[in-house]
Amino acid sequence: MQTDLxxxxxxxxxxxxxxxxxxxxxxxxxxxxxxxxxxxxHIYASLNALTAIxxxxxxxxxxxxxxxxxxxxxxxxxxxxxxxxxxYIAYHITSDPTLYGDINLNGxxxxxxxxxxxxxxxxxxxxxxxxxILSIAIIPMVLITYVKGIAGNFESHKKxxxxxxxxxxxxxxxxxxxxxxxxxxxx
Numbered sequence: 001m002q003t004d005l006x007x008x009x010x011x012x013x014x015x016x017x018x019x020x021x022x023x024x025x026x027x028x029x030x031x032x033x034x035x036x037x038x039x040x041x042h043i044y045a046s047l048n049a050l051t052a053i054x055x056x057x058x059x060x061x062x063x064x065x066x067x068x069x070x071x072x073x074x075x076x077x078x079x080x081x082x083x084x085x086x087x088y089i090a091y092h093i094t095s096d097p098t099l100y101g102d103i104n105l106n107g108x109x110x111x112x113x114x115x116x117x118x119x120x121x122x123x124x125x126x127x128x129x130x131x132x133i134l135s136i137a138i139i140p141m142v143l144i145t146y147v148k149g150i151a152g153n154f155e156s157h158k159k160x161x162x163x164x165x166x167x168x169x170x171x172x173x174x175x176x177x178x179x180x181x182x183x184x185x186x187x
Contacts, residue, residue: 017140020085027089035094041186044087045046045179052172053078059165074146077168079158081142084175100124105187124181131174138168151152 002010058073099109101117114121141164148157 003151003153006147009147020139021136027093030093032094036092037094040087040091044084045176047080047084047177048172051077054168055113102185118174127174129180135171138171
């Protein structure tokens with residue numbers, strides 16, 4: 001059963017769950033020239049790694065019954081994810097796309113580059129697509145789980161957390177792996 005607080009936040013969860021992916025998609029149509037934010041991928045990949053560490057730590061502390069510390073860690077994980085998103089958007093609206101396998105950094109995949117990175121390129125693309133799809137799906141899951149926790153609906157929070165945690169952890173870790181795979185090709 002939903003608490004009054006959950007009912008109060010439900011419209012905000014729905015709006016954020018729709019608005020964030022739509023806004024990110026729309027922002028990819030914007031290109032700001034003359035701004036160098038080439039340092040951001042290192043930072044937002046680090047934020048993904050930090051998010052993963054925080055998520056694991058939060059699960060460990062809640063199993064030890066440390067509810068307040070768990071709550072603080074979850075707020076920090078959400079903050080890290082939001083900062084990641086801001087950095088990710090800022091980088092992509094100010095930088096040309098990076099192509100996996102573009103070893104000569106000319107912005108084109110030449111036949112020899114396609115051949116040289118053929119096997120790992122498929123792995124990269126599968127990982128990237130699953131990362132993107134799950135990063136969209138995780139938004140409402142994180143928000144619903146969080147609201148259930150702050151509303152004191154701990155049984156439902158725990159059920160949602162068991163579904164949300166592994167997906168959110170996958171998104172955070174796969175973001176780091178995607179970064180490590182693409183980083184040699186940054187111009």
